[in-house]
Amino acid sequence: MTTGLIFDIQRFSVHDGPGIRTTVFFKGCPLRCRWCHNPESQAMGPEIMVRPARCIGCGACRAACPHGAVDDRARCRACGACAAACYTGARELVGRTMSVAEVMAEVERDRAFYDQSGGGVTFSGGEPLAQPEFLAELLSACRARGLRTAVDTCGYAAWAVVDRIRPWVDLFLYDVKVVDDAKHRAFTGVSNARILANLRRLAELGHEVVLRVPLVPGVNDDEASIDALAALATSLARRYPVSLLPYHEIGIDKYRRLGREYLLEGVSEPTAERVAELAARLAQSGLQVRIGG
Ligand code: SF4
Ligand code: SF4
Missing domain, CATH: 3.30.70.20 (Alpha-Beta Plaits)
Structure with missing residues (x-):
């Protein structure tokens, strides 16, 4: 019996892909994004x-x-x-250990809502690719039961992992946090080389992807970062929509509850005007841009 570590299952989610969805949050992530609003998702254990x-x-x-x-x-x-x-x-x-059967029983509860709304199940985190066996079994179980799937990922995994699960994924919600690699290392703890290479291959293979970009003041809310993002997105084999996700402060208290320091203390949420300005700049390159998930 394959099990995995989950930190939450949210029903009636409308921000993690099309329609009404159930989002299954995996616990454990190889990145340490400084703006992460779910710090309880990062550690690989409870x-x-x-x-x-x-x-x-x-x-x-x-x-x-x-x-x-x-x-x-x-x-x-x-x-x-x-x-x-x-x-x-x-x-x-x-963080609780759950079996594939337990998760599937939970997601099956809202099948009627998925059918009516064009929704389905989203595997998020944390990083779902960090528990590849568990993810693969859940995805194949969804496919066998006719449930549509999305995987919300930072893309930081060996290609073999992505290659194994991709046949069962209807939509990738793919994070592109910062295009500049030095900055990516500084703010997430890892290089983005593997992330971008995996993204290019998914595009070449014709997968459905939405690019998700957290917009964080002082990190990637400048014109050069937006232009680099436009250059990347327009160089892929397919043209994907981009969702800009403005930074927000709602997760800060969770760091205190975990006894951790918050490393972006003092950073304010971007104004609606600034977000709209950057979205318009990005859209000039012909990309479909939306604000929010
Ligand atoms: S603090 Fe709580 S979770 Fe930690 S060892 Fe003690 S009883 Fe267990
Ligand atoms: S001392 Fe506080 S944290 Fe501990 S059991 Fe009582 S209410 Fe809960």
Whole structure:
């Protein structure tokens, strides 16, 4: 029985591909984008999130913890005993192991909505390609049951992984974060060479793709970055639509809950005018551009 690590399953999603969808969020990602609004998706294992405002100081978590780790994250084994003992929800274990059958039972619940809306199932993360066996089995199960699929990916994987799963993918939501490789390394922790090579091959093979670009002030919201993106997108074997996703601050509190530092502190959300200006500049190259997911 193949299992994988999931941190959330969202029903009735309308931002992760066409129609009404169920989005399955894989836990674990090889990138460390500084603007990531789902930092709980990054680590490859379960972890504890803490909401101090909900804590009533009852001490049940300390009594339950077999490792004396409630006040010392370094000792935490992510066993979840403290979260199970905490009845206010101040402590939460993020990440659960699920089987393919369990995930499929969940996504099957809304089949009627997919059929009516042209929707389906989106595998997101984290990075779904980082759990290739689990992803492959889920995708093939969806295909066998007539469910349409999308994979929301950063594209950072060996081509063999992409090649294996691509026959079962109806749509790739493909992140192009920064075209300049030095900047990409600085802000995500990895080179984009493999990401762009995989994208080129998907285009050559005729796959359906939407390019998704987070628009982050001080990172890629300048004219040169937009022009580099236009040059890349117009050089692919197919012309794909581009979704610009303006940076937002909603994930910052999650870093605190995970006991982590937020590295883009002080960066403000871009104004609607600036986003529209950059979208218009990109559209001048003939690309279909939309703002939002
Ligand atoms: S069990 Fe929950 S409410 Fe009680 S002290 Fe621990 S975190 Fe606070
Ligand atoms: S998850 Fe387990 S080890 Fe970590 S603090 Fe809670 S009880 Fe202790």
